[in-house]
Amino acid sequence: MLALGITLLFLAACKKSNRGPQLIEQYGCTTCHTIPGVEGHGAIGPRLEGIGARPAISNGKVPNTPENMAKFIHEPASLNPSSSMPALNIPDADAQEIAEYLRTLK
Numbered sequence: 001m002l003a004l005g006i007t008l009l010f011l012a013a014c015k016k017s018n019r020g021p022q023l024i025e026q027y028g029c030t031t032c033h034t035i036p037g038v039e040g041h042g043a044i045g046p047r048l049e050g051i052g053a054r055p056a057i058s059n060g061k062v063p064n065t066p067e068n069m070a071k072f073i074h075e076p077a078s079l080n081p082s083s084s085m086p087a088l089n090i091p092d093a094d095a096q097e098i099a100e101y102l103r104t105l106k
């Protein structure tokens with residue numbers, strides 16, 4: 001019974017975990033950004049702490065919805081043509097997971 005309980009706890013923990021920080025590291029976002037929970041202190045782009053609580057991103061030009069955040073990470077210029085962030089060709093699934101993580105930064 002105890003083993004079952006532990007297994008269920010473990011499964012619940014796995015389901016909740018998000019690969020965001022790992023993907024952010026993998027794609028090198030912190031070469032340009034400082035992002036809570038991820039190593040690195042890039043200063044070329046804005047700091048992303050509290051980004052999940054902001055009403056708009058990219059100099060206030062893009063409403064901060066889950067769809068927009070993922071799309072922006074995939075290709076910034078598709079939402080803000082004057083964005084100085086380069087397109088990194090992040091696959092959609094990964095961009096979505098990164099966006100989910102950024103939303104937790106309040």
Ligand code: HEC
Nearest residue numbers: 027028029032044045046056057058059073083084085098
């Ligand atoms: C080559 C440098 C560079 C890299 C690499 C980079 N960014 Fe950016 N990013 C920028 C710059 C510059 C801006 C500011 C321009 C803008 O907001 O459109 C920016 C803006 C942003 C914003 C909006 C910030 C705000 O305050 O509104 C988010 C979110 C973001 N980047 C996420 C990411 C993520 C996630 C990655 C990795 C997948 C990444 N960036 C990789 C340079 C970079």
